[in-house]
Amino acid sequence: LIQAGYEVLVEAGYQPEMAYFECLHELKLIVDLINEAGISGMRFSISETAKWGDVKIGPKIIDASVKKRMKEALKDIQSGKFAKAWVREYKGGYKQYNKLLKAGEKHNIEKVGTRLRSMMPWMRKRTVKGAQAAY
Numbered sequence: 001l002i003q004a005g006y007e008v009l010v011e012a013g014y015q016p017e018m019a020y021f022e023c024l025h026e027l028k029l030i031v032d033l034i035n036e037a038g039i040s041g042m043r044f045s046i047s048e049t050a051k052w053g054d055v056k057i058g059p060k061i062i063d064a065s066v067k068k069r070m071k072e073a074l075k076d077i078q079s080g081k082f083a084k085a086w087v088r089e090y091k092g093g094y095k096q097y098n099k100l101l102k103a104g105e106k107h108n109i110e111k112v113g114t115r116l117r118s119m120m121p122w123m124r125k126r127t128v129k130g131a132q133a134a135y
Contacts, residue, residue, distance in 0.1 A: 002027065006109045016112045024109060025116070 002023050009019035033042035043051050076082045089097050104110070117123050 020112045
């Protein structure tokens with residue numbers, strides 16, 4: 001959802017830096033508000049325009065078709081299909097897994113984010129490459 005939102009904005013002509021802030025950087029603020037006060041509490045803290053987008057546009061994006069695919073994914077998890085596919089991937093040397101991870105690392109949002117975060121001295125720098133992230 002984050003990458004798709006970023007791509008939509010950039011493809012529409014918005015600067016990548018602005019798209020990064022709107023789709024990724026500000027997400028922490030929203031998640032922190034939800035964590036502290038729930039979804040309704042978060043809505044209390046955001047602008048009326050953002051609230052309108054949440055309640056009017058949000059359901060058009062995350063609609064019944066998304067919920068249907070989520071149910072299908074859960075069914076695969078519950079049936080063991082997901083685990084079996086993961087074991088096959090492991091036994092096959094993680095080929096598809098590594099390919100998908102590399103594609104994610106090469107996404108433009110990562111390049112833009114790295115550059116922007118380097119200009120934010122208040123951000124705690126973490127090097128997690130090559131190590132399991134443990135926060």
